[in-house]
Amino acid sequence: MTHRAVNRSIAALLFVLTGAVYLLTMAPTLSFWDCGEFIATARTLGVPHPPGAPLFLLTGRLFSMLPFFGDVGARVNLISVLSSAATISLTYLITVRLIILYRGTAPTDWDGAEKTAAYGGAVIGALALAFSDSFWFNAVETEVYAASSLFTAVVVWLILRWYEEYPREGHERWLLLAMYMIGLSIGVHLLSLLALFAIALAYYFRRFEVTLKSLAILALASSGLFFLIYTLIIKGIPVLLQIASWGGLLVLLSALGWAAWQTQRARMAMANTLVMSVLLIIIGYTSYGLIYVRAQAGPPINENNPSTPDAFFSYLNREQYGQMPLWPRRWSPEPLHQYHYQQYGSELDYFLSYQLDRMYLRYLGWQFIGRQDQMEGAGVDWSVLWGLPFLLGLGGAFAHFRRQWKMGLVVTALFILTGAALVVYLNQTEPQPRERDYSYVxxxxxxxxxxxxxxESLWYGTVSLLKKPGSSTRLLAALVTVGLAVMLVDARMLMANYHSHDRSGNYVPWDWGWNILESCPPNAILFTNGDNDTFPLWYLQEVEGIRTDVRVVNLSLANTGWYLLQLKNTSPRGAERVSFGLTDEELRNITYVPIEPVAVSLPSRDAARALKADAERHRYTLPSAPLDTMRWELKPGLVYGGQGYLRPQDLAVYDIVTQNFGRRPLCFALTVDPDGMIGLERFLRLDGLVYRVVPLQSPDPMSFADPALLYRNLMQTYRYRNLGNPSVNIEETARRLSANYSPLFIRLALELAGSEGAALPVRDSSGHEYFVQRRVLALRVLDRATSMLPPGRYPLNPELAGSVVSLYVRLGEKDRASAYISYLEKLGSLSSPGSDPRLFFTLAQAYRALGRIDEANRVIDTLSHVLNRPGLAKEFEQMKE
Structure with missing residues (x-):
């Protein structure tokens, strides 16, 4: 077989192999973070958060209509699967081309050993990327990073094709195609734009002699090219649209078309290539017209509403995120500023220690050294991959420079500009809401x-040490080198990362959104906090058509006037508009308002009657009498420089509550911080994953629950697919959010076990109501929590675990508490420095509750010795009393 046939066959095989692995591990539906938003806006051709991804949305719309996979989210996830598999194929092809370039011989002249080393090395490098932590993570969910990686690989492959074909006639077509790909990629993500400097270097090395003067010209030219594309095209075209509307863009395209025609006629090759490059980038960039057109149509998700030239300009320039100066470094929000000064000492130290080391080098270590675990904040662990991929990569970089420093510098430019240089540009603050490793793929x-x-260089170095090796010896060395590397690198990475990246069977995000929506009464207004309690709801409502009667109010977006205007004036899918007392003009210009704490009130007589009726129907006693008027103190949501302010979201929540309470149910998602509840946290009833505003003031914040309603939600309505299945991997975000269920079950069990009175009304699957003794229900609840949410998998507050032990004992089923005892025993070691004595008091109390007095005393005695506090046993007795 010819080199071309073998090379393409291996690339195709890699596409099939990695595509199969990604398909097997693909998420079966949406995932957390931006995935739900991207799927929903792709399906409905809506407008996602700035700066948008119009080409990705168009592709997602096509994939959402595929005739297979019942779940729309799974269909759109296929974009990432196929994009990632194609990127791996291109990674292989690019590596082979780099080897051809530094060998300086045609592949047709290679012997079997040389072919084995070249093809095998390229396969191993490609699979190392395929099975790396962050690349695999992006490959199995709906996000833009897989498609962006594909564009980056395509651009690099195209420039290498040009490099090989120059100066043959028609070589410019590869450069022009690369520029068009960069233009198209802007409609997905800006990452491919950073490949420009690698293109510039490759072009320079092929066309010009390396001198100090020419290097200076290269630096200016490449910077100018980047400035041209990023500032004059990406940033400038929105200005042009703002000033001259779409007519101005048509004039610009016409002028560039005329210039391309004239330079072609005059045989001005370089000028023609430059003009055509700019024209093709702009043509690719015009995918953003989708955002403007769809915003005019008013889709259900229409973030920033970029339907006017000014709003479109603001959207494309991401003005809502503020400016990001490169220096000084963005230390932190104001409350943490002094802390960071004490921790880092200087801004340079902060950059090196946090931004460069923690936010990039740690992620690089995850890929090719090993990730300590899958928890947020995980470190690098050399025992996972033994550091072999990392050491091979370092050796490969050294060998690349030694054997062909020019192309080594091209790859270095790509490596640095999409890594360390990107760290400088992003200028991230501490703390970040999530890990950012996906940015550096x-x-x-x-x-x-x-x-x-x-x-390949390892094989080359090995045979170079042999004295006149024969062809069979060279081939054997190549086979051994490649075979060992496949087992020790790729197979090890596959084994180490497969389970932790297997999303099959993980329905937590879908179920989480369902459970939140089903917690809300009909026609409710639901306040949510951020991405993970909002985007799954948008997906279910806009894609699946589930509970469209619930109007979701995202508190982060409620700081913007455009969003509040949409809540007031639009009714997506027939949902009722949100009533406001503020006028459109007041909402449009909403801003921070200085305020001192002020007493406010709200009439609630009708709601009080409804609350009493619920209590009578569900046969439970309210903790206090319902209020005809709710009174509380409205406090500043933000204090800055000694002055308190109501944020726009606080003003919006207060206005919505006063205008809608008593007419529509008002709920807060469980994840909303009390600071976002405008002082209503003592007027909330826990209904599951939401709190409902009720006219009853609890003695403690958020301590009131309706046991019948809570039981119905947790035990009969909610979905928990595969949460208790140990063979299904629940990734870190899903596991962390799922840990919210355990306290709800325990709270319900405590309510049931501590309630006196008649049996509780429960509905069967057909909707018929029957009564069950509360003790029986409490055991059902505890057993369900224990089997479905084992504390070893879903971390639990130690005091709550101790409460479960005591509750099982009180219910006469102490043998069922073993899982929680084991959990408390494994939480820490008595000899660990800084051990919290409360943990071991909790364990000792649990032992006492089970009648294991000797073990309880042993824990206290050991803790007394470790902490050198002889009176600890007496303190424990006092605590117990």
Whole structure:
């Protein structure tokens, strides 16, 4: 077989192999964070958060209509699966081309050993990227990073094709196609734009002699090219649209078309290439017209409403996020500023320690050294991958520079600009709401090229040490090198990362959204906090058509006038509009308002009657009498410089509550911080994953629950698919959010076990109501929580675990408490420095509750000795009393 046939066959095989792995591990529906928003806006051709991803949305719309997979989210997830598999194929092809370039011989002249080392090394490097932590994570969910990686790989492959074909006639077509790909990629993500400097270097090395003067010209030209694209096209075209509307854009395209025609006629090759490049980038960039057109149509999700030139300009320039100066470094929000000064000492130290080391080098280590665990904040662990991919990559980089420093510098430019340089640009503050490793996949892609080169160079170095090796010896060395690397690198990475990246069977995000929506009464207004309690709801409402009667009010977006105007004036899918007392003009210009704490009140007589009726129907006693008038203190949501302010979201929540209470149910998602509840936290009833505003003031914040309603939600309405299935991987975000269920079950069990009176009304699957003794229900609840949410998998507050032990004992079923005893025993070691004595008091109390007095005393005695506090046993007795 010819080189071309073998090379393409291996690339196709890699596409099928990695595509199959990604398909097997693909999420069966939406995932947390932006995935739900992207799927919903793709399905409805809506407008996602700035700066949008119009080409990705158009592609997502097509995939959402595929005739297979019942779940729309799974269909759109396929974009990432196919994009990632194609990126791996291109990674292989690029590595082979780099090897061809530094060998300087045609593949047709290679012997079997050379082919084995080249093809095998490229395969190993490509699979190292395929099975790396962040790339695999992006490959199995709906996000833009997989498609962005594909564009980056395509651009690099195209520039290498141009490099090989120059100066043959028609070589410019590869450059022009690369520029068009960059223009298209802007409609997905800006990552491919950073490949411009690698393109500029490759072009320079092929066309010009390397001198100090020419290098200076290269630096200016490449910076100018980046400035041209990023500032004059990406940033400038929105200005043009703002000033001259769409007519101005048509004039610009016409002028560029005329210039391309004239330079072609005059045979001005370089000028023609430059003009055509700019024209093709702009043509690719015009995918953003989708955002403007769809905003005019008013889709259900229409973030920032960029339906006017000014709003479109603001949207494309991401003005809602503020400016990001490169220096000084963005230390932190004001409350943490002094803390960071004490921790880091200087801004340079902050950059090196936090931004560069923690927010990039740690992620690089995750890919090619090993990730300590799947929890947020995980460190690097050399025992996972033994550091072999990392060491091979370093060796490959060294060998690449030694054997062909020019192309080594091209890959280095890609590696740095999509890695360390991106760290400088992003200028991230501490803390971040989530890990940001997905941002640097371009850098990991460049490093994977060096892994492939490292394998080939390892074989080359080995045979160079042999004295006149024969062809069979060279081939054997190549086979051994490649075989060992496949087992020790790729197979090890596959084994180490498969389970932790397997999303099959993980329905937590879908069920989480369902459970939140089903917690709300009909026609409710639901206040949510951020991405993970909002985007799954948008997905279910806009894609699945579930509970469209509930109007979701995202508190983060409620700080913007455009969003509040949409809540007031639009009714997506027939949902009722949200009533406001503020006028449209007041909402449009809403801002921070200085305020001192002020007493406010709200009439609630009708709601009080309804609350009494619920209590009588559900046969439970209210903790206090319902109020005909709710009175509370409205406090500033933000204090800055000694002055308190109501944030726009506080003004919006207060206005919505006063205008809608008594007419529509008002709920807060469980994840909403009390600071966002405008002082209503003592007027809330716990209904599951939401709190409902009720006219009853509890002695403690958020302590009131209706046991019948809570039982119905937790035990009969909610969905928990595969939460208790140990063979299904529940990734860190899903596991952390699912840990919210355990306290709800325990709270319900405590309510049932501590309530006196008649049996509780419960509905069967057909809707018929029957009565069950509360003790029986309490055991059902505890057993369900224990089997479905084992504390070893879903972390639980130690005091709550101790409460479960005591509750099982009180219900006469102490043998069922073993899982919680084991959990408390494994939480820490008595000899660990800084051990919290409360944990071991809790364990000792649990032992006492079970009648295991000797073990309880042993824990206290050991803790007394470790902490050198002889009186600890007496303190324990006092605490117990």
């Amino acid at each position: 371009g850098s990991f892609f460049a490093f994977a090229l060096w892994i492939g080169i490292g394998i």
